[in-house]
Amino acid sequence: MPEILLTIAIPTYNRGKFLTRCLQYILLQKDTLDEVELIVSDNASVDDTADVVQEFIAKGLKINFLRNEINKGADFNIAQCYNSAKGQFVLTLGDDDVLVKNSIPHLLALIKSNADAGVIFLSSVGIAGVEYALSFDDKLNYKVYETPAAFLHYITYYVTFISGNIINRKAIEAIDINKWIGSNLVQVPMILTAIKMFSKNIVVTSVLLGVQIDNTGGYNLYDTFGRSLNEIVVAVFNGKFEKYQRIIIDDLFVRFFPIWIRHLQKDNKFDTNAKPEEIKKLLRYNKYYKLTVAPLLVLPANLNVVYFYGIKLFGMARRKTLLALNSK
Numbered sequence: 619m620p621e622i623l624l625t626i627a628i629p630t631y632n633r634g635k636f637l638t639r640c641l642q643y644i645l646l647q648k649d650t651l652d653e654v655e656l657i658v659s660d661n662a663s664v665d666d667t668a669d670v671v672q673e674f675i676a677k678g679l680k681i682n683f684l685r686n687e688i689n690k691g692a693d694f695n696i697a698q699c700y701n702s703a704k705g706q707f708v709l710t711l712g713d714d715d716v717l718v719k720n721s722i723p724h725l726l727a728l729i730k731s732n733a734d735a736g737v738i739f740l741s742s743v744g745i746a747g748v749e750y751a752l753s754f755d756d757k758l759n760y761k762v763y764e765t766p767a768a769f770l771h772y773i774t775y776y777v778t779f780i781s782g783n784i785i786n787r788k789a790i791e792a793i794d795i796n797k798w799i800g801s802n803l804v805q806v807p808m809i810l811t812a813i814k815m816f817s818k819n820i821v822v823t824s825v826l827l828g829v830q831i832d833n834t835g836g837y838n839l840y841d842t843f844g845r846s847l848n849e850i851v852v853a854v855f856n857g858k859f860e861k862y863q864r865i866i867i868d869d870l871f872v873r874f875f876p877i878w879i880r881h882l883q884k885d886n887k888f889d890t891n892a893k894p895e896e897i898k899k900l901l902r903y904n905k906y907y908k909l910t911v912a913p914l915l916v917l918p919a920n921l922n923v924v925y926f927y928g929i930k931l932f933g934m935a936r937r938k939t940l941l942a943l944n945s946k
Contacts, residue, residue: 623729625705627657628713629695634666636714641674642750643716648678650723655705659684661695693804697795700808706733707784710805714830715781718752721826728760736816737809738784739773742827752828760822768944769819770862774869780805781827785812801846810854839878843870871906873933879914880926
């Protein structure tokens with residue numbers, strides 16, 4: 619039996635339609651799966667999820683179907699995917715995301731030639747609808763980063779992006795993932811641990827991943843990306859690795875929070891009476907808070923827009939500079 623190089627594990631709950639699309643893209647690559655383990659972990663769905671899985675098994679996909687008797691929460695289901703994986707590398711793939719046609723053989727070849735990598739990060743494109751038209755038919759382009767700092771300056775807060783990070787299983791075995799259940803970011807400690815354990819990490823610049831647009835949520839944005847992410851980053855990057863903490867957290871303030879604050883304001887979903895105090899409580903410790911976040915909470919609408927685009931330009935320039943300095 620061939621060695622399992624890659625586990626593709628799909629946590630799912632009541633999204634049979636999305637799961638169908640996800641599995642269909644994998645079925646299109648059925649002849650390339652000899653070294654791939656496929657897992658679907660169902661968190662006690664009450665829709666047609668079980669029927670969808672059986673349908674694809676009948677079509678020839680070898681799926682290890684895990685089904686929880688009760689809904690144990692998204693974090694538990696995600697942790698179960700990682701804990702059950704047997705592959706040398708593990709991708710926990712969102713059920714609403716897809717690996718484009720012809721992507722899997724390229725990933726297997728990349729793993730074979732880079733078994734000493736910690737994380738392989740996948741570039742992505744936004745998708746909508748259920749068409750099976752995404753395909754990759756070109757030479758695979760990727761960049762190898764030889765230091766954790768250089769890699770982190772590229773992906774920064776995308777360490778939270780579960781479908782975009784393929785992890786060396788040795789990192790999963792090195793920590794107790796279950797202690798992070800309830801953080802809404804249970805995957806992040808393993809991703810950070812992999813980056814820390816292996817100096818070599820890879821960014822695939824060719825687009826191999828399709829990501830469903832505007833289909834995440836169900837958590838408090840500021841609590842998850844403020845308190846929880848900070849706690850995880852500090853816990854994993856401690857001691858001699860402490861210097862890596864600021865790379866992720868600072869970029870949250872410069873590029874992530876301003877965009878989401880503006881997004882919520884535009885959609886009239888921003889509670890101007892409650893949210894500012896919550897944000898201040900969670901985020902004000904950061905050196906960029908007064909420059910990038912605080913003004914957006916108090917400026918009038920017309921100045922708010924101007925200031926937001928100023929922050930955006932600053933963030934782009936800062937990122938370009940840091941990438942140049944850390945790519946030498």
